[in-house]
Structure formats: C-alpha cells, structure tokens
Amino acid sequence: MNKVISSPDPLQRNIKTIVNASLPRRHAAERRFRWYGLIAVSLGLAFVVLMFGNIISKGYPAFWQTYIQVPIQFDPAVIDPQGNRDPQALQSADYAALVRAGMRRMFPAVEGRLELRALYGLVSSDGALELQNRVLQNPELIGAEQEIWLLASANVDTLIKGNIERSLDETERPIKDNQIGWVDQLQAAGQIEKQFNTILFSSGDSREPEQAGIRGALMGSFYTLLITFLLSFPIGVATAVYLEEFAPKNRWTDLIEVNINNLAAVPSIVFGLLGLAVFINFFGLPRSAPLVGGLVLSLMTLPVIIIAGRAALTSVPPSIREAALGVGASKLQMVGHHVLPLAMPGMLTGSIIGMARALGESAPLLMIGMVAFIVDVPKSFTDPATVLPVQIFLWSDLPERAFVERTSAAIMVLLAFMIVMNGLAIILRKRFERRW
Amino acid sequence: MLKQKLALAVAATLTLAGVAHAQSARDYISIVGSSTVYPFTTTVAEQFGKANASFKTPKVESTGTGGGFKLFCGGVGVQHPDVSNASRAIKKSEIESCAKNGVTDIVEINIGFDGIVVASSKKTKPMPLTIKDLWLALAKEVPEPGTGKLVANPFKTWQEVNPELPAKKIEVLGPPPTSGTRDAFVELVMDHGCKEFATIKELEKTDEKKAKAVCQTIREDGVFIEAGENDNLIVQKLVANPNALGIFGFSFLEENLDKIQGETINGVTPNFENIADGKYPVSRPLFIYVKKAHVGVIPGIKEFIAEFTSEKAVGDDGYLSKKGLIPLPDAKRKQVAADAKNLKTMTP
Structure with a gap:
C-alpha cells in the first residue's frame, strides 16, 4: 500500500485525472436534480396554498352571519285573538306581521308600499319562524315586549361583509340607497351584529342564502358512508384474505386479479349507471336514498380496499405463517390469529383512504337522483338525501351572490373531513405499522 | 369468523332492502327536470313546505329538461316522479313515449318567461x-x-x-x-x-x-x-x-x-x-308538467300546484320575480291558474 502512495504508477494517475475531470459534471448533475425536485415540490405546494387561500379567503366570512335587533311586541291580538292559548291557533298565527310591526317601530317615518317593502326586506323571512318557535316554547311571551336578534337578509349580510360596492349606481346593486341608509343607522345604534353562523350547521338546504345549511348534506354523507363501510370493509377484507392466503395461484385467480385492478380504475360515473340499472330499476329501491348511494359507492370502494388489503397481507413475513403452522395451527387459525391482526393497520389505512375518496364523490350519485334540492334533514337510510360534494355543486350553480361564500364554506368543511380521515390513516400507519 | 362476517353483511343488506321496499309508499312530492327552472321550483317547494306543516317539502332533482321527461314518462307509480320542470314545451315524441308507458293525463302549466x-x-x-x-x-x-x-x-x-x-x-x-x-x-x-x-x-x-x-x-x-x-x-x-x-x-x-x-x-x-x-x-316560456294520475295518491300535489300558480309566487310582485322569473301577462296568468286548479290535461 505504501508503495502505491509513494510512487503512483501512471495507470493509477490516469484514472484519478479522469475521475477528477468528470467530478464537477457529476456534482452539477446531482445539484440540478435536487433543484428539479425542489421546484416540483414547491410548485405542488404553491398550487395547494393557492387553492386553500382562495377557498378560505372566500369562505371564512360565511361562518359569521349578520343579525338585526328588532323590538318585537308579542301582540295578543295577532297571536291569540281568542285568548285561550290554543296550540293550533298559536301555530298558524301571522308572526310575519309582528316582524313587520317591529321594523315599522324602528323607522316610524317610512311610508308607502314600496318603501315599506324595502324596509321589511332587511330581515330574513326566517324571522317569523323564529318568533313562532319562541312563542310555542314559551306561551308566557304573549303580551310581552322583547328586543330580539333576527336574521338579516342575505343582501344586508353581503353589504355588512363589504362585498357590495357602495359607490355603484343604485340600479347596479341588489341593495338600494334607502336600505343602505337604514342599515347605517342601525349599525350606528349598535343594532346590527355579526354572530357565529349556527344555521350553516343546523339546517338543511334553502333557496334563501341566509337560511341555507349543510346539516342535510352532512347527514346524507354520514348515512351513505356508513352503508359503504358496512358493506365494503367486510367483503373487501374477506376477498383480500381469500385471494392472498387460500386461493390457488392459477389462471382464474390471475384473471380475477386483473379485473379487480381494472375496476379500481373505472370512472365512477359507470358505477352510477350500474346502480341506476340494478338497484333502482331492477330491485326497485327508492331514488335519492343514501341506501342506494352507499351501495353504489361500496362497489367503487371495494377494489381499493381489496388491493390495499392484499398489499398489507403480503407485507406480513412468511416466517409468521410458518411458525403458526409449525406449532399446529390450522390455516384458518394462522390467518385469523396471526396474519390478519398484523395486516389490519395496513387494511384500515387503505379502507380509510377509500372512504375518503367515496366521501368526495359526486358523479355516480348524479345518476341515482342524489343531486337534488332537499330541505328536510334525512333521518333514515331511505329518506331522500344529498351529500356534501353534491351540495357544493348545487350551490355553485345558483345565481344569488351570497351563495358564493357558502359554497366555499361547504368546501372547507369537506376538506376538513378529508384532512381528518387522511390524517387518521397516517396515524394508524405510524402507530401500528411493524418493521420486520 | 370470516364466514360469520360475510353472512352478517349479506343479512344486513337484505334487511335494509326489505325496509326500503316496505317504505316505498312515498309521502313527499318528487320533482325532476330542467336546471333553468330548478331555482324557481326549489323556491316554491321550500315555501310550500314551510307554509303547510302537514306536507313534507318536495324533493327537486336537477336532471335537465330531456332527462326529466325521460324519468317523468317512465310510468305511473310511486317510484316515478310526479312533476317535471321544463325550459321548453314537451315534444311530440316525449308525449308518445309517455303514452307508451301509461302516462296519458298530463297537466301543462306555463309558469312564466326567462x-x-x-x-x-x-x-x-x-x-x-x-x-x-x-x-x-x-x-x-x-x-x-x-x-x-x-x-x-x-x-x-x-x-x-x-x-x-x-x-x-x-x-x-x-x-x-x-x-x-x-x-x-x-x-x-x-x-x-x-x-x-x-x-x-x-x-x-x-x-x-x-x-x-x-x-x-x-x-x-x-x-x-x-x-x-x-x-x-x-x-x-x-x-x-x-x-x-x-x-x-x-x-x-x-x-x-x-x-x-x-x-x-x-x-x-x-x-x-x-x-x-x-x-x-x-x-322563452318555462313550464312544469304534472302527472294527473298521481294527484290524490301522493299527498300535496294539488296544494303545491296552487302555491306555484298563486299571485304570491308568480305574480308581478311575487317571490319568484325576485329570483328572476318574468311573470306572464295578467290575463294569461289568471287563465293558467284556473286551468291548473281544474287539472286541465293536455289535448293529444
């Protein structure tokens, strides 16, 4: 060795010079590759930030809603002219008249039919329902006088949030000069306030933006996904176990494998058509029901779960199987007691990712009638329902300006669910994954 | 264990399907059709649901005019829709396909212009x-x-x-x-x-x-x-x-x-x-089409039509005009409301 260092032979030196000469080029190539990678990652991140930024900046105002404080006199002559507190009469009384009277008391100078209509237009038509509920819950209110925060109309809400340009000509904005004057007066008197928008989470769809909520769509998504999970998880796991552990390896199982992989890539609308033909037309299940939606989505999720399940099973080392069989376990015991529990975290991860995909799916539901306007919150698997992505699609197509922020808010809720589900998948993998 | 799971899943599916079948007597109005008429019909449906505590709010699907007629003409019975929205008049071929499936008495209601x-x-x-x-x-x-x-x-x-x-x-x-x-x-x-x-x-x-x-x-x-x-x-x-x-x-x-x-x-x-x-x-005129055979079978259709043709909805100052629907002229509107009330069917 000493000899080599002290007197390097010409061949050695030659190699060294060649290597040294190529070094800068190789280093440059490596640096370039790192840069490409970095640029690719930052480009991807930039798009994500852009998307989130756009949605959040548009959507966050929807979580607040403008209310107007109106002095309401629960006039017995209007609510209960007979004076016998008959629930039927209380139910059908003209509560809108109370709201109108309250508005007039705040602005006694307003006169004329058109002016009054504009004034009443400041509060949402939901006000009457709110008063009705209060009276039905507490009939003592009749005859009393109270300052009540009533829901403002969508136009007032949009104005307060600064989304209507005041400098525009009156004909070009949905809210008129006199209305802006009243709103400014109310604001100066502290009778306008933004509160957390509970309606968004507590009510179903509505054509009045200020009364529209995603509760119906959330419950629809819940029922649909429950069906999807109950069907696709057991069947998917059973299929994966059979194909991986029990089935003989021959041409038939190869064919099945190819088909399953194919199914995972079939466009989802095809499953919708299948659902329409089989579940609704042949079996006569009801249209627009989460039951049918869940069946269709489980067809779509099954291949994903099977493929993830098989991958999880193959990652369990053969030594575990051999050890179990070696101490006398049957094949079913080997799978049930050892292989399946070890593969479960991987299978759950795959299922959660499949479910997240099902949660965001809307195309197949189009065919089975879940793209619909549904006000009542669904209470069972067969009630007509819609799901969150479909609600987003429907709201994005409506002319009213105030639906823009609600669309973005619904997207934020959907994204939050996606993040939670995908995060759960990562946590499961990190916590329970075994390295062999 | 696996067999049990599988059997359970199959049983669950069957029970659910059974429940679905038992409940197929529908107690809400089912509406399909044009996406142009959708914003108007949904508004009426919501008002109708709020004003009538005894009826459920109708379900409105946005399927497009042609897709709507395809479903509407599918036949008579609770699994078929009761009302179809249309942004054009029904075509002759659609009337024929309706008739082939037993849907013969159709009430045409012109709701306004767009x-x-x-x-x-x-x-x-x-x-x-x-x-x-x-x-x-x-x-x-x-x-x-x-x-x-x-x-x-x-x-x-x-x-x-x-x-x-x-x-x-x-x-x-x-x-x-x-x-x-x-x-x-x-x-x-x-x-x-x-x-x-x-x-x-x-x-x-x-x-x-x-x-x-x-x-x-x-x-x-x-x-x-x-x-x-x-x-x-x-x-x-x-x-x-x-x-x-x-x-x-x-x-x-x-x-x-x-x-x-x-x-x-x-x-x-x-x-x-x-x-x-x-x-x-x-x-262009906008329409809704109502299946007369379903009136009296599905609760609330008559009342829904009355709401849709009322002055409160389609009148000059009605709530639909605020949503952008152009009302019919006064005389025509009265005629349409009267015909709708009597469920006057289209003459073939």
Whole structure:
C-alpha cells in the first residue's frame, strides 16, 4: 500500500485525472436534480396554498352571519285573538306581521308600499319562524315586549361583509340607497351584529342564502358512508384474505386479479349507471336514498380496499405463517390469529383512504337522483338525501351572490373531513405499522 | 369468523332492502327536470313546505329538461316522479313515449318567461347587436357577401360582420348542446337571424332540411366556446376577459349587474320590463308538467300546484320575480291558474 502512495504508477494517475475531470459534471448533475425536485415540490405546494387561500379567503366570512335587533311586541291580538292559548291557533298565527310591526317601530317615518317593502326586506323571512318557535316554547311571551336578534337578509349580510360596492349606481346593486341608509343607522345604534353562523350547521338546504345549511348534506354523507363501510370493509377484507392466503395461484385467480385492478380504475360515473340499472330499476329501491348511494359507492370502494388489503397481507413475513403452522395451527387459525391482526393497520389505512375518496364523490350519485334540492334533514337510510360534494355543486350553480361564500364554506368543511380521515390513516400507519 | 362476517353483511343488506321496499309508499312530492327552472321550483317547494306543516317539502332533482321527461314518462307509480320542470314545451315524441308507458293525463302549466341575454364585462363599451349580427358571427356557414354562395364563416371581428360594430375579435361563451338555454338560443336567435338572407330563403324552398341545418349549426372553429352548464362560470370568465360575450339566463345578469352588462338586441335592452312586455326578442316560456294520475295518491300535489300558480309566487310582485322569473301577462296568468286548479290535461 505504501508503495502505491509513494510512487503512483501512471495507470493509477490516469484514472484519478479522469475521475477528477468528470467530478464537477457529476456534482452539477446531482445539484440540478435536487433543484428539479425542489421546484416540483414547491410548485405542488404553491398550487395547494393557492387553492386553500382562495377557498378560505372566500369562505371564512360565511361562518359569521349578520343579525338585526328588532323590538318585537308579542301582540295578543295577532297571536291569540281568542285568548285561550290554543296550540293550533298559536301555530298558524301571522308572526310575519309582528316582524313587520317591529321594523315599522324602528323607522316610524317610512311610508308607502314600496318603501315599506324595502324596509321589511332587511330581515330574513326566517324571522317569523323564529318568533313562532319562541312563542310555542314559551306561551308566557304573549303580551310581552322583547328586543330580539333576527336574521338579516342575505343582501344586508353581503353589504355588512363589504362585498357590495357602495359607490355603484343604485340600479347596479341588489341593495338600494334607502336600505343602505337604514342599515347605517342601525349599525350606528349598535343594532346590527355579526354572530357565529349556527344555521350553516343546523339546517338543511334553502333557496334563501341566509337560511341555507349543510346539516342535510352532512347527514346524507354520514348515512351513505356508513352503508359503504358496512358493506365494503367486510367483503373487501374477506376477498383480500381469500385471494392472498387460500386461493390457488392459477389462471382464474390471475384473471380475477386483473379485473379487480381494472375496476379500481373505472370512472365512477359507470358505477352510477350500474346502480341506476340494478338497484333502482331492477330491485326497485327508492331514488335519492343514501341506501342506494352507499351501495353504489361500496362497489367503487371495494377494489381499493381489496388491493390495499392484499398489499398489507403480503407485507406480513412468511416466517409468521410458518411458525403458526409449525406449532399446529390450522390455516384458518394462522390467518385469523396471526396474519390478519398484523395486516389490519395496513387494511384500515387503505379502507380509510377509500372512504375518503367515496366521501368526495359526486358523479355516480348524479345518476341515482342524489343531486337534488332537499330541505328536510334525512333521518333514515331511505329518506331522500344529498351529500356534501353534491351540495357544493348545487350551490355553485345558483345565481344569488351570497351563495358564493357558502359554497366555499361547504368546501372547507369537506376538506376538513378529508384532512381528518387522511390524517387518521397516517396515524394508524405510524402507530401500528411493524418493521420486520 | 370470516364466514360469520360475510353472512352478517349479506343479512344486513337484505334487511335494509326489505325496509326500503316496505317504505316505498312515498309521502313527499318528487320533482325532476330542467336546471333553468330548478331555482324557481326549489323556491316554491321550500315555501310550500314551510307554509303547510302537514306536507313534507318536495324533493327537486336537477336532471335537465330531456332527462326529466325521460324519468317523468317512465310510468305511473310511486317510484316515478310526479312533476317535471321544463325550459321548453314537451315534444311530440316525449308525449308518445309517455303514452307508451301509461302516462296519458298530463297537466301543462306555463309558469312564466326567462330571458336569454348576451352580456359582456362592464369594462368595455356596450355593442348594439341585432339578431342578424349574432347569426352572421356564430353560424358555421354564411352567404358570401356579393355572391350569396354559402361558405365557411370567414368573420373574425365584429366589424367584419357589421361595419358599425367595433373591430373587436368575435369570442362568445355559451352553453353546450345538452342545455335547454342552448336550444332556446338556437330557436330564437339562429333560426330568425338566417331568415334575413335571400340565399337561405331560396334554399328553404328547394331543400328545407339543408336550410334548417345551415340556420342552426353553430361554428366550431373556436369562436364559439362551450363554457359548460354553470352560468356563474361564464360570468366569471366575462369579467376576466373583457373582449368576450357570454350567453346565459336573465337571472344571472340581474344578480351581477355590478360586473356585467346585457347587450341590446335589435335595440331592446334586456331588463325585467322589456322581457315581460315581450319587446325583448330572446325570451322563452318555462313550464312544469304534472302527472294527473298521481294527484290524490301522493299527498300535496294539488296544494303545491296552487302555491306555484298563486299571485304570491308568480305574480308581478311575487317571490319568484325576485329570483328572476318574468311573470306572464295578467290575463294569461289568471287563465293558467284556473286551468291548473281544474287539472286541465293536455289535448293529444
């Protein structure tokens, strides 16, 4: 060795010079590759930030809603002219008249039919329902006088949030000069306030933006996904176990494998058509029901779960199987007691990712009638329902300006669910994954 | 263990299916059809649900006019819808397919008008258009100036179409062929625009089919851009591109008057009054169709029709006019309400 260092032979030196000469080029190539990678990652991140930024900046105002404080006199002559507190009469009384009277008391100078209509237009038509509920819950209110925060109309809400340009000509904005004057007066008197928008989470769809909520769509998504999970998880796991552990390896199982992989890539609308033909037309299940939606989505999720399940099973080392069989376990015991529990975290991860995909799916539901306007919150698997992505699609197509922020808010809720589900998948993998 | 699970899953499915079957007697009205009528029908459905505590709120699906009739004509029975929205009158072929499936007594209700507007960004100067200009700019084949021979549309700017218009590139965003708005645009603008040319009038005498095709075919060289069914998207694209014109329903113009302007057509501005008077040339009637056999079987249909034809809804100051529906003239409205009340069916 000493000899080599002290007197390097010409061949050695030659190699060294060649290597040294190529070094800068190789280093440059490596640096370039790192840069490409970095640029690719930052480009991807930039798009994500852009998307989130756009949605959040548009959507966050929807979580607040403008209310107007109106002095309401629960006039017995209007609510209960007979004076016998008959629930039927209380139910059908003209509560809108109370709201109108309250508005007039705040602005006694307003006169004329058109002016009054504009004034009443400041509060949402939901006000009457709110008063009705209060009276039905507490009939003592009749005859009393109270300052009540009533829901403002969508136009007032949009104005307060600064989304209507005041400098525009009156004909070009949905809210008129006199209305802006009243709103400014109310604001100066502290009778306008933004509160957390509970309606968004507590009510179903509505054509009045200020009364529209995603509760119906959330419950629809819940029922649909429950069906999807109950069907696709057991069947998917059973299929994966059979194909991986029990089935003989021959041409038939190869064919099945190819088909399953194919199914995972079939466009989802095809499953919708299948659902329409089989579940609704042949079996006569009801249209627009989460039951049918869940069946269709489980067809779509099954291949994903099977493929993830098989991958999880193959990652369990053969030594575990051999050890179990070696101490006398049957094949079913080997799978049930050892292989399946070890593969479960991987299978759950795959299922959660499949479910997240099902949660965001809307195309197949189009065919089975879940793209619909549904006000009542669904209470069972067969009630007509819609799901969150479909609600987003429907709201994005409506002319009213105030639906823009609600669309973005619904997207934020959907994204939050996606993040939670995908995060759960990562946590499961990190916590329970075994390295062999 | 696996077998148990499987058996359980199968059992669960069967029970659920059984439950579904038992509940198939429907207690809410099911409505399908046009996405143009959807914003109006949903508003009525919601009001109806709120006003009548004894009935459930109807379910309204947005399937498109053609898709709606396909479902509506599927047959009589609770699994088929009761009402279909349409942005055009029912076709003869659809009536026939209905009859084939036993759907014979159909009540047609004209609920009002919808204007179709050609709009542009407020950032540009308005262009006074005529139906003739629009046809010349958008048809696939036009008569060559001078000879009158049909040639592929050579026009690139509005000035080439009509010397009085600005030298702006022709760029029009419109709905795809599946849309009812597109059908109505073709019928009201393209069909009328082409009749102003002698060549086409002559062609009509010799080869009616060819003439119709020449009139109705919209050019495919990238000047007319199909922008999808979502009208909000077209509005956004117009704001971003001041050179483009967009074609969509009047209610979207009304909601976005701060960003876009409706172009005058044949000198008439698209606004509420002009469409209601019938002065504005591009407006179409909107309908709902009701299956008479379901009245009395599904609760609330009669009451729903009454709500839809009431002054409160479709009147001059009704809540639908606030949503952009153009009401029928007074006399016609009374007639429609009376016919609807008596469930007067269409005469085949």
